[in-house]
Amino acid sequence: MGWGMDEAFTATSFGKFFLLAKIAEGGMGEIFLAKERGIAGFEKIVAIKRILPEFSRSSRFIQMFQDEAILAGKINHPNIVYTNELGEIDGSFYISMEYIHGEPLDAFLPPSAPRIPLDHALYIAISVLSALDYAHNLRYGEDLYLIHRDIKPKNILLTYEGGVKIIDFGISKNLQRKFATQPDTVKGTPEYMSPEQIAGSSVIDHRSDLFSFGIVFWEMLTGHRLFEAPTFKETCSAVLHRSILPPSSFNPEIPQELDEIVLRALMRDREVRFPSAAAFRDALLALRRKRGIGSGAIELAAYLQEHFGERIAEADLRLERFKGMTLPFPAEKKSNASTVDFLPDGKRSANEVVRKRSPSFHRPLLFLLLLFVGGGAGLLPLLYKRDAHLDVQSVPEGALVYLDGRRIGTTPLTGIELVPNRVYELRLVKQGYREASQLLQPGPGDRLRLPFRLQAFATLEIASEPPGARILLDGKVVEDRTPALLSHLDPTIPHTVELSREGYLPSIRVFHVQPGEKRSVTLSLTPLPGGGTAAAVASRGKGEGKAHPPARPVASATPKGPPVKPQAGKGTPGEGTSSASRPHPPPLPREASRKEGETSRLTIRTEPAGATILLDGRPLPRKTPIEAFPLDRSGRRTLTLTLPGFAPFTTTLEARPGETVTLQHRFERRQYGQLIVDSQPWTTVFLDGVKLDTTPVLRDNVPAGEHTLRLYNPSAGLDEVIPISIEPGRLNKIAPRFEGFLTVHLDRPAEVYLDGKRIGSTPIDRFPVVIGAHELKLKFIDLSGEMTLPLRIRRGETTRFTEATIR
Template sequence: MNCYRCATPIPEKARYCFACGADVSGDTAQGMHPLQRDPELEAKLAEEVEGEFVVERLLGRGGMAVVFLARDLQLDRKVAIKVLPPELTYGQGLIERFKREARTAATLDHPHIVPIYRIPKSGKLFWFAMKYIVGESLADVLEREKSLTADRSATILPQVADALEFAHQHAIIHRDVKPANVMIDSRGWVTVTDFGIAKAVGLQSLTSSEAMVGTPYYMSPEQCAGKKTLTGASDQYSLGVMAYQMLSGQLPFTGVATVDIIKQHCFDPPPPLDVLRPGLPQGLVKVVERGLAKVPEDRFASVTEFAAAFSAAAGAGATAPPIVRKPAPPRPRAAAPPRRARRSILLGTLGGLATIGLVGALVWVWKGTAVSVAHLPAPSSAQVDSAAATPTPGSDSAATQQLDAQPAATLTPPPAAATPVETTRTLKSAPQPARLTPREARLFLRGVSEGATVTLDGRQVRDSVLLLRAGRHEVTVTKPGFAPWADTLWADAGDQLARWAVSLPVAPARVAVPESALRAQVPPPESVLRIQVQPPARIAIDKVDFGEQRTLVHTVAGGASHLISIVPVRAGYARKDTTVTPRPGDTVTVRIRLEGSP
């Protein structure tokens, strides 16, 4: 199975593509994925709903369900019928999850939640009819437009939040909020779909253990950790990922393996939004960052509060409401000393400053004397390079590092005596701190898969967050079987940069094949024969007996003639033969009613 967007091989039961992030589940995306017809399932569904609905065509399919467009015969309206394929009905968990989706959505009567029209009590198939939304999913919109403006995002987000808040008030957590489950019609009206893995608070899980459920790209940290009890804050985090994606056109966290994405959700900060989308109001950036807080208590009180803050910041550049934390107790304030005592403190301070100045002057004279010693050996080239790369004890950066490592009120005096050999030892490079200094920039490198090699300016590195000095830098990512990725960037002091390393698989070399051999390899175009017999009889196509059936759906070669033989199994009826020649790609329905024998 390959991804429809980037053709990357993906597991058969995958709900998303690890390479490009495309949703490949197809549970609710109407018309999002390339359609693979299933004439047999369509015929069984048509027989199941006969008299109530007329099945027209396939809308979408995925690993869990198939959606068909149908027409309600009684109300004369179009509906979407979601059906569980028969091959998946052997697992009781999937059946119960499918039923729960219908029951959950049916209990939530809200204008932004897809309504359920019909749930059958019994039958050979598990299906339900719901509203057919003439429009496209938010995933389709982002696939086409990549990113949205802040104003347009502010019209979508509150509608989704309103639907989720209504579900939360009824103690239901969606747990799979993502663009593929948000439908938008031609008027801009938003409908939330796919409550297949929604869970009522306090309800027993359908899985044997509290396993991770959801789409990893949009899962909250507590959802990634498999916590038993989730709140509406989990859906708020997923909505925050959607908001981040709508504004930047990128997912905050990506990776090839699920464990990589989960690790980033739990521990890594997202790349700065204002770096990916310069010009966004800072208030809007802070709102999204708060919605993506790792701790649920640090997010907004509800999804509607998050959406309201988002809309306000997008419309007026408002500042995000700060995170309310318990204030620290005030420090006791010492009483002011008497006047005479203050005079003593002032004199002592001036005396201390004078002493420090005298010591500094002695150290400066001592350094000059040490350097002018005639028998001092000339430093090697390695020592000179180390001296250029390492700040001397008298430089500003060295003093800053020394003060950072010690309490503010403590001053370390210089050594009383030192030899030229000790002066040479100070030229050895000391380990640099990992924190960002005012002279450095930070680079967030995303999308690096396991087994890839990252080099910065020709030097191999192991971290995905790199500290850069101001200037020009070259970053490369290589991996066997993938095309190398390289980028050249300029960094200024204090910059926060983000780059996505996108490496496409290298296609294998093509082998020249003669044109005659290609023609022989191309199978003839197929057609579909749908044969309905009354009363049931044995059906044979081109002398191949398919046994006694009432309806038979079979694929045959298009453009060729095929012999259909109907052999009665009941006495009093005569055999009937007919020939059909379907055009390539056509579906031909043949209805045969047996007549009595003379």
């Protein structure tokens, strides 16, 4: 509010307000820059939203206007425009709101401005998501379940001081139901709508706002429009079907982690989007901490001043000029006015919801009385004190509260003074609970009341049979061995536990825990074939194979006898250099010679070390290098070595009783490419048998070479396997469209619409349509009416409609 002012507007009085300029006009109301006047020369710049005269007699629109104000009065967050009061003056209803000296976000985006730098884009995104998280979780007597439904650049304001504010917060789910039968009550902007909004879903939840802001964030990062199209119908089609490229395709400064965050927010299947605005925000905060990217209100204000200083200076002068305008109160004119004031916690005033204004002469009298009782001028600082305040509560209580890294007490806390318009980071820490955090930016006079429900860590009591196993938790070594108690498990992420013990195959399990859960698990370890421990067996064969230099694997085992030089042979092309040989084992003690003489063993050395070893598809408990590892049987075996970042190596070994197979391998670094899969209709994507996600899917670091892609959509009867080849260092896009055909032959001429889009007039012959469920509408040209029919398209088949089939 502060953009597009109509300076030709003639200033006029409106009750206690002096309307200075018209800011904007919408479908139901008009917004003015105004000066609120009070006793003793008190003045305050506000924004007034007033219902348009043509709607002032409509009880339905008045009720909607009042409900919008009452709802907005319950919202109190530093990143949402604050509502002061709802009132009525001479039959005209109005809402008094906080005035924002700034401009909408789209004024700072291309093509009218340069692309916003990454650090500022992250700050803006985190601020918006903090506001959405607050609103989506707002509870006030009943579950309001607020959804904005129209998140777009025009509804996100940047103040010239570096603040971020959401405006026009829409209506709650409760209010939506109230007016669900009325046309045009709930609106959105097509290029920023979610797919479920476009499709007219009867169930719209908070994840719709996340998709909409994902579009805004994508456009901030790239400087391009994501779903822009020339017509409304084409825009809707783009939201539903257009491929979404990662932001780094347009902006090379974008890191891979941010690509993945943005594309997850833009998943057309809401079940695979971020579950909440908090999860979206926390992912950005983690990225910002990891990358050391820092920006806040001060830095954003400096950026705006540097690039838009002249424009800001003009806006400052214009505002000062408006502030200097004066207009006296009409003499002795009584205004038939009523108001509803909103307290900082969103409640209405304590005594009455709606009260008639007292005659104006009572207020100066009351003020003079207060001055006399309160000691004259000493009372004025109290009346005009504008510091912001913070109240923090948590469930459970007793959490340590940190403000910008400084401990300020434990919950519950009340009356913490804050400097207006400054950005703070609030953290709550409590033993046994997950840390909670939130960014704050209070306005003058704000009183922020922040309730937190802390999530308790989970506890896992892990045991093994036999006990004494080494524990890896999420890849990190745990000091204790089984049985052990694993505490402080974050309930928001899965945890991987790996148990290993000499002489046993490792056991790996993934656990999904709930907040506060205490679980006991016992895992059984499988003994290695041949008995004993790997360490004991390895010590008996210590020193074998040391004399063998790296070479390519030989075609057959080396006969018993003195060590010989390995034969040169061809290895797998492009997989490095290896050697395999079987020297004579050292002499064994007589009492063990028969048993040990029947055991085949395996020695493997790799460069680099640390490779995972798969023998006939089963992992061995140790990584390379291994020495004289006992094999459970002799004969032909398939060996695979894998190491992240390198090409895997697979070969066949011939293990003979009493011999040790020695293998040396030098890995070659693997090349990677990017893969984008975006199918029509949507599909679940599997790459080489591993489930990735629902289209659109982006994956970096896909190994170059041949792969198998599976696209699965049971509702459309689709299960397609596609061989693909990934070219190294390139973006490999797979965008298959699975179609059937539509034919419409009628005796009457009719216009044919498919999912709301006109595709032509009858007759329609073999029109290509994406498989799945659709809506077919026929509008008869002879004005005999229209007909809506369900349509299911099957792959490669033609669905026909005739006069006989539509009756």
